[in-house]
Amino acid sequence: MPRQRHQRCPACNTNSLAPSSNPAIFDCRECHGLWFEDGSLNHAIAQQHECIDQYEHEVHLGPALRTSDRHCRRCHVPMVHYQLLAHYSTEIDCCPTCDGVWLDKHEVDQVMHSPKIKQALTDLNQSVTWKSWLFQFLTAMPVEYNVKPHRTPWVTRALVALCVLMFGLGALSPEAHEWIFVNLGLNSDTRSPSHFVLQLLSYQFVHGGLMHLAGNIYFLWIIGDNLEDALGHGAFLALYLFAGVMAALAELLLFDTSQGPLLLIGASGSIATLFGLYLMWFRHASLTFMIVVYQKKLAPHWYFLIWSLINLFGMFTSQGGVAWAAHLGGFALGLMLGYLLKDYVFRKNPLIAMLNRSEAVLQR
Ligand SMILES: [Zn+2]
Numbered sequence: 079m080p081r082q083r084h085q086r087c088p089a090c091n092t093n094s095l096a097p098s099s100n101p102a103i104f105d106c107r108e109c110h111g112l113w114f115e116d117g118s119l120n121h122a123i124a125q126q127h128e129c130i131d132q133y134e135h136e137v138h139l140g141p142a143l144r145t146s147d148r149h150c151r152r153c154h155v156p157m158v159h160y161q162l163l164a165h166y167s168t169e170i171d172c173c174p175t176c177d178g179v180w181l182d183k184h185e186v187d188q189v190m191h192s193p194k195i196k197q198a199l200t201d202l203n204q205s206v207t208w209k210s211w212l213f214q215f216l217t218a219m220p221v222e223y224n225v226k227p228h229r230t231p232w233v234t235r236a237l238v239a240l241c242v243l244m245f246g247l248g249a250l251s252p253e254a255h256e257w258i259f260v261n262l263g264l265n266s267d268t269r270s271p272s273h274f275v276l277q278l279l280s281y282q283f284v285h286g287g288l289m290h291l292a293g294n295i296y297f298l299w300i301i302g303d304n305l306e307d308a309l310g311h312g313a314f315l316a317l318y319l320f321a322g323v324m325a326a327l328a329e330l331l332l333f334d335t336s337q338g339p340l341l342l343i344g345a346s347g348s349i350a351t352l353f354g355l356y357l358m359w360f361r362h363a364s365l366t367f368m369i370v371v372y373q374k375k376l377a378p379h380w381y382f383l384i385w386s387l388i389n390l391f392g393m394f395t396s397q398g399g400v401a402w403a404a405h406l407g408g409f410a411l412g413l414m415l416g417y418l419l420k421d422y423v424f425r426k427n428p429l430i431a432m433l434n435r436s437e438a439v440l441q442r
């Protein structure tokens with residue numbers, strides 16, 4: 079009979095605990111939570127992370143919070159809640175007598191990744207410094223706070239290089255500038271279908287002025303690396319080019335050609351799609367916003383809301399020279415794709431998924 083009692087799940091209160099392939103870990107057949115016998119969780123964490131020799135609750139989780147209403151499967155004493163991490167509001171149950179640990183199903187991943195979450199939250203919760211202030215004051219560009227990507231962003235770098243190269247070639251002579259503008263920019267009067275298809279791709283790399291180029295490649299640089307990391311190189315490239323094509327089509331659709339042909343250049347439409355994706359997957363990131371001399375870290379949804387309002391204002395007051403429809407169309411496409419691909423991206427990137435949970439406490 080005592081064996082029966084030992085199989086009691088601390089969460090379900092039924093005899094549903096079954097031994098797993100690891101003799102020190104028990105799995106609940108009902109709720110799929112895990113019971114770690116004697117310190118086996120501590121061993122598992124120490125093994126996964128080289129930086130931790132010996133894992134101890136008090137050292138890694140801080141002081142105990144309060145007594146839990148769950149009981150240890152062996153000692154039958156009430157367990158104790160520990161906060162998993164500072165700035166991460168997940169609690170786990172530990173037995174004060176035998177060092178057994180109970181984890182609900184959703185907590186398992188979080189505990190195994192806890193050193194990474196901790197590092198990420200430390201990076202994300204940094205406050206702005208005089209350096210970030212000076213940078214934004216001088217350049218009028220936001221400073222980004224996000225997790226460091228694991229992969230080298232080769233595609234992002236290549237896209238930036240191509241934009242710069244194209245601009246550099248155009249700067250060689252007025253003839254070169256004219257040739258690039260006419261042949262590689264998008265022109266709604268282009269008759270040859272194959273040339274038009276080429277222009278749908280090439281217009282994304284042509285820029286009219288230095289500020290236009292600098293603004294676009296800066297945003298591509300700061301948010302492209304995280305998106306490329308989340309999606310993988312190939313998918314990121316395909317999505318970026320597809321976004322540019324769709325943004326051009328949105329602009330063509332709303333453009334009144336009775337006033338002459340549409341001439342479209344620049345990466346803004348594709349980058350607007352990246353904004354939408356970024357907003358859907360990186361709620362934990364921050365972009366700084368500056369009002370005169372006051373700098374503030376904003377969540378992406380606030381940052382891009384302000385950006386959208388500026389674009390809407392531009393569209394309704396019909397300020398010429400800027401492809402407002404391409405911006406907003408691209409952004410809407412990004413939001414939609416971001417929503418559709420969210421599960422896929424979170425499955426591939428557990429850390430991003432965990433930082434998106436409401437448990438991650440972000441300081442802005
Ligand atoms: Zn259970």
Ligand SMILES: [Zn+2]
Pocket residue numbers: 150151152153154173174175176177178
């Ligand atoms: Zn115990």
